[in-house]
Structures are given as structure tokens and as C-alpha cells.
Amino acid sequence: MKPASFDYYRAKSVDDAVSTLAESPFAKVLAGGQSLVPSMNFRLSTPSLLVDIGQLDELRSVAATPEGVTIGAAATQYAVESSAEAAAVVPGLRAALRWIGHRQIRNRGTVCGSLAHADPAAELPALAVATGATMELRGPNGTRTVAATDFFRGPFWTDLQAGEIITHVRFPAQAPNVTTRVNEIARRSGDFALVGVIASIGSSNGSVDTAVLSGFGLGATPVRLTAAEGVLHGKNTLDEPARMELYEAAYSDAGDPFEDVHASTEYRRESIASLVVRTATAIIDGSSEKGGRS
Amino acid sequence: MTDASKRGESEVRIKVTVNGTQENRRVPARLLLSDFIRDTVGLTGTHIGCEHGVCGACTIIVDGAAVRSCSLLAVQVDGSTIRTVEDLAGDGELTPMQKAFHENHAMQCGFCTAGFLMTLESVKNEDYSDHDDLLDLLSGNLCRCTGYQDILNAVTSVWETGTGPSS
Ligand SMILES: Cc1cc2nc3c(=O)[nH]c(=O)nc-3n(C[C@H](O)[C@H](O)[C@H](O)COP(=O)(O)OP(=O)(O)OC[C@H]3O[C@@H](n4cnc5c(N)ncnc54)[C@H](O)[C@@H]3O)c2cc1C
Ligand code: FES
Ligand code: FES
Numbered sequence: 496m497k498p499a500s501f502d503y504y505r506a507k508s509v510d511d512a513v514s515t516l517a518e519s520p521f522a523k524v525l526a527g528g529q530s531l532v533p534s535m536n537f538r539l540s541t542p543s544l545l546v547d548i549g550q551l552d553e554l555r556s557v558a559a560t561p562e563g564v565t566i567g568a569a570a571t572q573y574a575v576e577s578s579a580e581a582a583a584v585v586p587g588l589r590a591a592l593r594w595i596g597h598r599q600i601r602n603r604g605t606v607c608g609s610l611a612h613a614d615p616a617a618e619l620p621a622l623a624v625a626t627g628a629t630m631e632l633r634g635p636n637g638t639r640t641v642a643a644t645d646f647f648r649g650p651f652w653t654d655l656q657a658g659e660i661i662t663h664v665r666f667p668a669q670a671p672n673v674t675t676r677v678n679e680i681a682r683r684s685g686d687f688a689l690v691g692v693i694a695s696i697g698s699s700n701g702s703v704d705t706a707v708l709s710g711f712g713l714g715a716t717p718v719r720l721t722a723a724e725g726v727l728h729g730k731n732t733l734d735e736p737a738r739m740e741l742y743e744a745a746y747s748d749a750g751d752p753f754e755d756v757h758a759s760t761e762y763r764r765e766s767i768a769s770l771v772v773r774t775a776t777a778i779i780d781g782s783s784e785k786g787g788r789s
Numbered sequence: 790m791t792d793a794s795k796r797g798e799s800e801v802r803i804k805v806t807v808n809g810t811q812e813n814r815r816v817p818a819r820l821l822l823s824d825f826i827r828d829t830v831g832l833t834g835t836h837i838g839c840e841h842g843v844c845g846a847c848t849i850i851v852d853g854a855a856v857r858s859c860s861l862l863a864v865q866v867d868g869s870t871i872r873t874v875e876d877l878a879g880d881g882e883l884t885p886m887q888k889a890f891h892e893n894h895a896m897q898c899g900f901c902t903a904g905f906l907m908t909l910e911s912v913k914n915e916d917y918s919d920h921d922d923l924l925d926l927l928s929g930n931l932c933r934c935t936g937y938q939d940i941l942n943a944v945t946s947v948w949e950t951g952t953g954p955s956s
Contacts, residue, residue, distance in 0.1 A: 497840060502797030503818035503864050515796050525865070532860045533841035536821070544797045545818070549865060573854070597929030599908065600842060602854040603861065684928040 498535035505547045509633055509662055512548050516658040517635045519544045524660050526568060529596070529604035530612045549605070554662060559584045563667040568660065572601035572609070585666045587626060587675035587693060591618040594677060597685045607661040613716075615650045615753075616687040618677060621717040623647075625675075625693040625709035628666045634659030647716035673697035673705055678774045679712070680766050682757060688712045689758045690767045692720070694774045702731045703779065708745070710767050713752040720748035723771050733776045745771035803867040807832070808876040816863050822856075823847045825863035826873060834874040834903050838931070845930035848904040849873050855911035874903035877910060885947045886910065893943035897934035904930045905940060917948060 506512035516522050523542035525531060526549050534540040548554060554567035559580035566575055575581055576592040595601055595609070595618060609619040610630065622628070623643035630641045635658045646654045655661070669675060679691025690712040697705035706727035708720040722744035730737055745768040752763035802815045807830050814829055826835050826849065835858060838846035842860040849858045850872040877884050883891070886909050896902045908930055917923045923944065932940065 497821065498819040498862075500799055500817075500819055502799050503801055503862070504797035505864075505867075518796075525862075528861055528865060529842060529857075532821075532862060535819075536840050536859070545862075546797075547865065596842070597845070598912070598926065599845065599848055599855045599857050599929055600860075603856055684925060 497538075498532070499538055499541045501535075501542050502544045503547065504544060506551060509548070509551065509553060509660070512546050512551075512660060513633055513635065513658065515544075515546050516660070520657070522546055524548055524611070526608035526611075527571060527604040529600050530608065530614070548660065557581055561668060563665055564588065565663050565665045566606045567663050568605060568607040570606060572604045572606055573598065575606055576601060584668045585626065586669055587622050587677065587695065588666060590675055590677040591622045591693060594618050594679055594688070594691070600685075607664055610646070610664060611653060611655060611661050613647055613649075613651050613653045614687065615715055615717075616689075616691075616712040618679070618688070618691065618693070618711065620647055621691070621693050621709040621711040622677075623664065623666070624717040624719065625695055625707050626666050626669070628664055630661050631663040631665065632659045633662050638662075649715040652715075669695065670697055670705065672699055674778045676774050676778055678770050680770065690752070690763050690770065692767060692770050692774055694771070694778060696727060696775060696778045698731070698779070702729050703727045704729075706775075708748075708771060708775075710749065710771075713749050713763060713767060718748065718750070720745050720767075720771060722748045723775075727775060727779075730779065733772075733779050738772050738776065741775060742768045742772050801864045801867070803864055805866060805868070806870045808871070808873060808879060818862065818864055820863045821859055822849075822851075822861040822863045822866060823858035826858055826871070829863075832873050832875050836900055836903055838900070843931070844901075845904040845908065846901055848907045848930065850907055850911050853911070855908050872907070872910075874906055877906060884910070886913070886943070889943040889947045890940070893939045893946060895935065895939040895943035896932075901930055901932040901934075905932070909944060923948075 521543035525545040525547045551569050554569035556567045557570050558565045564581045564585045582589040628643045675695040679688035681688050693709040695707040706724040710718045726741045726744045749764040749767045754760045804813045836846040838844035840859045842857045847858040852869045
């Protein structure tokens with residue numbers, strides 16, 4: 496047994512989970528356990544009580560409508576990835592999910608759990624920022640809705656207040672003329688990204704009129720690469736000078752990414768700039784390059 | 790009812806079916822599913838490598854889906870149907886994939902083998918005819934010995950072009 500001792504409580508409903516959490520300051524929510532259990536195995540996390548919401552049927556839904564996809568907190572990453580309806584409305588979901596760990600992880604890990612965990616190198620927070628997703632939270636003071644841009648505060652730090660849980664996340668439908676690709680650099684297939692980008696680019700009459708670039712693995716939270724987005728506007732192809740311009744812009748957007756044993760600040764900057772050029776070129780110039788898992 | 794210490798227990802009774810046998814056990818809340826399988830139920834075919842979800846040695850099938858048993862608590866799978874590597878040749882006959890591993894020498898020390906077999910078993914009716922998809926699938930299980938080529942040969946010998954026929 497690796498985790499330290501704790502009490503386990505299987506919530507009977509969302510309200511039951513919220514009221515239980517409210518009474519125990521050292522309690523934690525358990526969803527898929529794919530981040531929490533490994534960190535408890537290392538005793539990096541030693542909650543006194545786990546409130547399991549992973550079995551709640553009321554949170555299991557993956558609902559796709561023409562307006563968007565709403566995902567409950569007990570819906571697994573693989574359930575969303577394998578939903579053709581979800582992929583049709585928000586193509587970025589499947590594209591991003593395929594990069595997460597491995598199938599065995601996604602079979603248990605949840606979409607909302609990844610958002611709550613807020614790993615700076617995770618794909619889904621960056622997708623939430625790129626698409627303008629909103630989180631529905633429920634806590635001791637009732638329910639509230641928070642936009643992704645306000646939700647992520649720092650590494651493993653969100654706007655979730657004590658006793659609050661994400662009950663659902665809502666991803667708005669992608670506009671019909673937009674294409675989304677996800678691309679990242681990792682040391683091994685399935686590892687967390689060193690850096691990565693979600694690119695949603697749309698054109699009308701042949702030139703780009705929508706460009707969203709959301710980088711991850713760069714800073715404390717997902718980073719919008721706004722100068723690079725600006726370069727893309729109005730382009731109908733990315734020729735050599737345009738690609739250079741895009742590279743420079745993405746490089747400066749990256750700021751000063753953190754350094755760790757796997758990658759220096761400079762390596763991360765150069766990698767994100769290259770990824771942005773590669774990914775945007777694939778979308779705008781219609782390359783059929785499979786781009787890893789995307 | 791309002792006393793939080795009354796909600797939640799350090800030991801929980803769980804009922805699961807493991808390889809067709811009902812198990813009704815009281816287990817510590819902190820017991821990992823991998824330790825439940827190996828120590829409580831006594832099935833040691835499931836191996837434990839990293840214990841943080843990375844290596845895949847502990848892969849088993851829960852309600853039809855491959856999972857890392859080291860990254861789940863036993864209490865999380867209460868009510869499920871579990872299959873471990875011991876179930877594959879439960880009737881004494883190796884599955885086509887097990888035979889192919891044998892024939893292609895798709896193992897050296899064999900520590901990773903149970904995990905590979907369970908991952909492959911879980912998706913045997915899905916389409917892995919795309920070679921990159923197959924490599925991506927196999928990359929979820931680490932092997933320190935073989936260099937993967939013999940494993941890949943074993944899989945493609947059963948799945949022909951990589952497509953998994955039901956066997
Ligand atoms: C080997 C491995 C590789 C991985 N690779 C990647 C990767 O490449 N990219 C990636 O993004 N992730 C990766 N992950 C993490 C995976 O995506 C997790 O599933 C995810 O981060 C957490 O989801 P979960 O449902 O498992 O949450 P849990 O582990 O159950 O919980 C994680 C945290 O979030 C809290 N929480 C969970 N749900 C809620 C909720 N609804 N409301 C409030 N708080 C909540 C918990 O209290 C806990 O603090 C990997 C994991 C492993 C083990
Ligand atoms: S022991 Fe479970 S993944 Fe390594
Ligand atoms: S055969 Fe030894 S680890 Fe795979």
C-alpha cells in the first residue's frame with residue numbers, strides 16, 4: 496500500500512458531495528484518480544477524506560448540441576474522445592484528447608479532472624482557453640459559471656474555492672470554416688508535453704479571418720500567442736517570409752518559459768515557435784501531414 | 790448525519806467479479822487495485838513496475854476497458870467485472886495473441902508481457918490497421934528487453950495488417 500491512510504466516501508449525489516466536502520477541510524474530490532492516485536502513491540498528496548464523484552450517473556453525460564458540447568465531471572476522457580457527436584461539434588476535443596497519456600489513462604481520467612488539476616503542460620486547459628469554454632461549479636454557496644480565461648490561476652491552481660467542484664464544462668461549437676489542430680513535443684509518446692499548441696484557424700474568401708493559438712508547457716497557465724495570431728490574419732498562404740515572421744512572433748509570444756531538467760527556456764521558446772509554424776502551415780496550406788497523434 | 794467523520798470509512802466492503810469468480814471483501818480504502826489483485830485475490834500474473842501509471846505492467850481489464858491497476862483504488866472499481874492475464878488461457882488453451890507472443894519470442898524477461906497482452910485483448914475488436922495507431926497503442930506499455938520488434942511482429946501476425954479480428 497503506497498498511499499497514506501484516508502477515509503473514502505462515495506458521494507450519492509452532487510449535493511451530497513458538496514455538503515460532505517464542506518464539512519471536511521482536508522477532503523479531496525476523487526474523479527478518475529489518474530493524477531490523484533499516482534500523487535498519493537508518492538505521498539505528495541495526503542488527503543484525510545476522498546469524496547468519490549467518479550460513479551455519479553448525473554455527471555456522466557457527454558451532450559452535443561449544435562451550440563456546443565457539455566461534459567459532466569464523471570465523463571471519462573475516452574468517452575469524450577470516442578463520441579462522434581462531440582467530435583463533429585468541437586473537433587478540438589478529440590484532437591487534444593488523443594495526446595493525453597495513453598488509452599489506459601484516458602479510460603479512467605476525466606475531462607473535468609484534468610481542468611481541475613490544471614497542469615501547465617496539459618492539453619485540455621489550453622483547449623478550454625482556445626475555445627472559450629466555461630466551467631460550471633457547485634459549492635457551499637451555490638452554483639456559478641467561470642470562463643476558462645478566468646479559471647486558470649497558476650500551476651495546479653484554479654479559481655475553485657474550498658468545497659467547490661466542477662460539475663460540467665461547456666465547449667462552444669467550432670465555427671464551420673475553422674480547422675483545429677493540436678501539436679506538441681514530448682520526450683516519449685504519451686508523456687506530458689514539453690511544449691504544445693492548439694491552433695484554430697479559419698478563412699473566408701481565401702484569407703485567414705480567425706486565428707487562435709493557445710500554447711501549453713510555456714508558463715503557469717495556458718498562453719495565448721497573440722502576436723503570432725496577428726501575423727496569420729489576412730494571410731492566404733504561408734510562404735517563406737511569412738513563416739519567418741510567424742516564427743519570430745511566436746518566439747516573442749512565448750516570453751520566458753520555465754526551465755526544467757528536460758528543456759531549457761530557450762529550447763521551449765524555439766520549440767513552440769517551430770510548432771506554431773508547422774501547425775499553421777499544415778492548416779493554411781492544407782498539408783495532409785498527420786502531425787503525430789492529431 | 791452532519792458529522793463529517795461519520796461520512797467516509799477507512800475500510801470498505803467491495804464486491805467484484807475477477808476472472809468469473811465473485812469476490813466479496815473488506816479492504817482498506819487505500820488499497821491499490823494492483824495490490825488487491827496480487828495480494829488479496831492472490832493472482833500474481835499482473836506485474837507492478839512503476840506504480841504511477843507510466844509503464845503499463847499492471848494493465849488489467851475493468852468492465853471491458855484496459856486500465857492501470859496501480860493508479861486506481863480497489864474501492865473505485867466496486868461492482869465491476871475484472872479480467873487479468875490469468876483469464877486469457879482460462880480454459881487451458883492459449884489465445885492466438887499469446888501463441889503469437891510465444892512463437893515470435895516477443896519477450897525476454899517477461900515482466901511486461903501480461904500488460905501488453907491485456908492491452909491488446911481490450912482492443913482486439915477495434916481497428917488498428919493504421920500502423921501509427923498500432924505503434925501509439927503499444928507505446929503505452931514499456932518493455933526494457935525486446936526493443937519492441939518481436940512484439941510488433943507478434944501483433945501483426947495475428948492482426949494481419951494490424952486489424953484486430955475477434956478471436
Ligand atoms: C502516465 C500518465 C500520463 C499522463 N499524461 C497526461 C498528458 O499527456 N496530458 C494530460 O493532460 N494529462 C495527462 N495525465 C493526467 C490525466 O489526464 C488525468 O486523468 C487528469 O489530469 C486528472 O483527471 P482525473 O479524473 O483522473 O482526476 P483525479 O486524479 O481524480 O483528480 C485530480 C485533481 O483534480 C481534482 N478534481 C477532479 N475532478 C474534480 C472536479 N470535478 N471538481 C473539482 N476538483 C476535481 C482532484 O481533487 C485532484 O486534486 C497523465 C496521467 C498519467 C498517470
Ligand atoms: S505499475 Fe502501473 S503503470 Fe507501471
Ligand atoms: S520482456 Fe523484459 S520488460 Fe519486456
